[in-house]
Amino acid sequence: MTRSRLAVLVSMIVVALGVVAGLSALWLNQARAAVGPLPAEALVLPADARFVMGFDVKRFTASPFYARYASERGMQPESLRDLEEKTGLNPARDLDQIVIAGTPDVRRGSPGLALALGRFDLYKIGRTLETEGKVAGHNVDGVSVYVFKGKDGEPGSVALAFLDESALLFGPRSQVEAAVASRTRGEAPLKKNTVLLGLVEKVRPGSTFWMVGDQSLLAGMPTSIPAPGSSGDGATITLPALKSLTVTGDLDPQVSLAITGEAADELAAKNLADVVRGFVALMSLQAQQRPELQRLASAVSVATETNHVLVTARVPYELLDALQARTKTTPAPTK
Amino acid sequence: MRDTSRPVPFAAAARAVFDLSLEGMVWTLRSLLLALLVWAPAAFAIGYRVYNAGKSAAPPISGPDFYALIVAVYWIRNVLPLAALFYATSLVADEVEGRTLTYLVTRPLTRGSIFAGKFAAYLATTLTLALPAGVLTFFVLQSARGWSAVGPSVGDLFRDLGVMVLTLVAYGAFFALLGVLLKRPVIPGLLFLYGWELMANLPGYLPRFTLTAWLRSLVHHRPAEEGLGGLFQQVLPAGPGLAVLIGASAVFLAGAAWIFSTREYVLEQ
Numbered sequence: 001m002t003r004s005r006l007a008v009l010v011s012m013i014v015v016a017l018g019v020v021a022g023l024s025a026l027w028l029n030q031a032r033a034a035v036g037p038l039p040a041e042a043l044v045l046p047a048d049a050r051f052v053m054g055f056d057v058k059r060f061t062a063s064p065f066y067a068r069y070a071s072e073r074g075m076q077p078e079s080l081r082d083l084e085e086k087t088g089l090n091p092a093r094d095l096d097q098i099v100i101a102g103t104p105d106v107r108r109g110s111p112g113l114a115l116a117l118g119r120f121d122l123y124k125i126g127r128t129l130e131t132e133g134k135v136a137g138h139n140v141d142g143v144s145v146y147v148f149k150g151k152d153g154e155p156g157s158v159a160l161a162f163l164d165e166s167a168l169l170f171g172p173r174s175q176v177e178a179a180v181a182s183r184t185r186g187e188a189p190l191k192k193n194t195v196l197l198g199l200v201e202k203v204r205p206g207s208t209f210w211m212v213g214d215q216s217l218l219a220g221m222p223t224s225i226p227a228p229g230s231s232g233d234g235a236t237i238t239l240p241a242l243k244s245l246t247v248t249g250d251l252d253p254q255v256s257l258a259i260t261g262e263a264a265d266e267l268a269a270k271n272l273a274d275v276v277r278g279f280v281a282l283m284s285l286q287a288q289q290r291p292e293l294q295r296l297a298s299a300v301s302v303a304t305e306t307n308h309v310l311v312t313a314r315v316p317y318e319l320l321d322a323l324q325a326r327t328k329t330t331p332a333p334t335k
Numbered sequence: 336m337r338d339t340s341r342p343v344p345f346a347a348a349a350r351a352v353f354d355l356s357l358e359g360m361v362w363t364l365r366s367l368l369l370a371l372l373v374w375a376p377a378a379f380a381i382g383y384r385v386y387n388a389g390k391s392a393a394p395p396i397s398g399p400d401f402y403a404l405i406v407a408v409y410w411i412r413n414v415l416p417l418a419a420l421f422y423a424t425s426l427v428a429d430e431v432e433g434r435t436l437t438y439l440v441t442r443p444l445t446r447g448s449i450f451a452g453k454f455a456a457y458l459a460t461t462l463t464l465a466l467p468a469g470v471l472t473f474f475v476l477q478s479a480r481g482w483s484a485v486g487p488s489v490g491d492l493f494r495d496l497g498v499m500v501l502t503l504v505a506y507g508a509f510f511a512l513l514g515v516l517l518k519r520p521v522i523p524g525l526l527f528l529y530g531w532e533l534m535a536n537l538p539g540y541l542p543r544f545t546l547t548a549w550l551r552s553l554v555h556h557r558p559a560e561e562g563l564g565g566l567f568q569q570v571l572p573a574g575p576g577l578a579v580l581i582g583a584s585a586v587f588l589a590g591a592a593w594i595f596s597t598r599e600y601v602l603e604q
Contacts, residue, residue: 002354002357002358003358003361003362004357004358004360004361004362005354005357007361007463008357008361008459008460008463011462011463011464011466011467012463012466014466014467014470014471015466015467015470015496017470018467018470018471018473018474018492019470019492019493021474022473022485022489022492022493023489025482025485025486025489026486026487026489026490027486028486037487059480204487204488206399206480206483206484206487206488250397252397253394253395253396253397256397256400301557303557303569303570304569304570305552305569305570305571305572306572310557310570312557314400
């Protein structure tokens with residue numbers, strides 16, 4: 001064999017080994033996950049969910065975002081905060097992943113039904129909850145369901161159930177009990193929601209957080225927004241309706257967002273992309289008063305792919321700090 | 336006993352030319368320089384991991400983002416087209432300049448088989464340089480967030496390797512055509528790469544007339560861009576993209592083979 005053929009052969013062997021290693025990693029990953037980033041346990045979530053979102057809690061709590069903003073309300077998932085307050089679980093230590101499903105019948109302000117995966121000392125947590133008198137426990141199909149008491153001491157509408165030592169459900173009582181019953185019967189209700197699952201399948205596993213929403217979630221979004229400089233004549237910009245929305249993001253080493261919106265057709269996608277580009281351009285125009293807006297505009301890019309709009313943003317934490325500092329130091333307008 | 340009144344069968348002739356050309360392509364200074372260019376990201380990736388290994392502060396760019404930048408910007412838009420330019424334009428030109436073309440065309444080989452063998456050797460050489468670099472860089476950078484992050488990204492590895500192959504094929508075919516058409520194809524090739532291909536950054540239908548716009552649309556990596564590229568970034572559909580690239584490559588190769596087959600080469604004395 002000539003030297004050249006040997007070089008080609010060695011190169012192809014390296015590539016083949018890489019492909020085999022990649023396939024092995026993929027197979028191991030699929031053995032753990034059910035649909036895209038969604039774990040198998042999450043298939044007990046309700047079939048009528050309008051959106052599903054997931055957090056890699058380990059990455060979230062290790063990120064600079066958590067270190068900076070964890071104490072501020074609204075900067076971490078409500079479910080995570082509620083879980084921490086009610087059960088004493090430490091997200092950084094005890095939780096690996098949390099998946100939340102929002103359904104139409106959930107009351108406003110409620111975060112929806114959450115599935116948390118991690119490591120739970122069932123006996124210790126159960127004793128703590130019962131001893132502190134925060135819950136009233138009952139049995140649903142062999143699973144203990146703890147209903148949190150309201151301020152009046154009566155069982156409220158929020159419940160917690162441990163599926164096993166590594167998975168718990170938390171959220172509206174009726175939904176927790178329904179999910180527990182589904183699991184006991186071996187059902188996977190979320191599999192019936194083919195639209196949402198189709199969106200989840202396209203989500204890239206490995207993101208710190210992700211969210212998919214179908215048309216029913218987006219039906220509540222405004223269909224028009226005021227046009228810039230339109231205070232007098234009431235001119236508006238009509239927003240093309242979206243059929244679905246997918247958001248994925250990472251928080252380390254910067255805040256990275258990728259938003260994909262599915263429009264009705266290619267023209268609607270182009271129109272929506274133009275609207276977003278217009279807002280980005282408006283941010284740039286404000287650069288003289290607020291230079292950080294110019295940087296923010298540079299961090300955002302908009303593209304279209306047939307009937308999809310792709311918006312990506314990569315925002316360094318220094319820029320977020322600058323934007324926040326500006327907001328805090330801007331004096332309130334005087335009358 | 337072979338019928339000497341007929342040329343050597345196409346496959347056997349192409350294979351012989353392939354072996355001969357491969358020897359002359361792989362172990363050359365040109366290959367060494369291009370290997371340095373192609374493998375530079377792999378070296379930077381290893382340096383990135385080593386440098387950040389003991390540090391508690393997060394690096395300014397994550398491993399996957401760095402990988403995306405290398406694939407989408409460095410390899411597909413710059414280095415691989417340049418590799419195609421310097422190899423493919425000289426497939427025939429080297430033989431003409433070295434005055435060895437006469438010996439080649441006076442063999443009982445069809446010119447088409449000579450061209451096929453040489454183009455195959457170009458592909459083997461460039462893929463030998465590029466694909467292992469891609470594989471190594473992928474594993475080094477994607478594993479920066481732990482081995483659990485590698486599995487979900489493996490689809491990207493296969494896609495990226497495929498697009499790298501397609502880049503070398505498409506640009507190689509075009510520059511091979513340029514090489515048989517023009518006496519000095521390198522400057523027009525550079526003008527094509529850094530002039531015509533910039534149309535990919537323009538709005539509307541103009542990007543469809545470039546190779547790079549279709550190639551960029553095939554990868555999933557979309558690094559943030561400023562300027563025209565960021566403002567008018569559009570992703571072309573993948574299915575038609577594959578068809579356009581394969582079709583264009585076939586047309587360029589067929590054209591180059593036909594021109595090489597019919598052209599009379601007069602070597603300078």
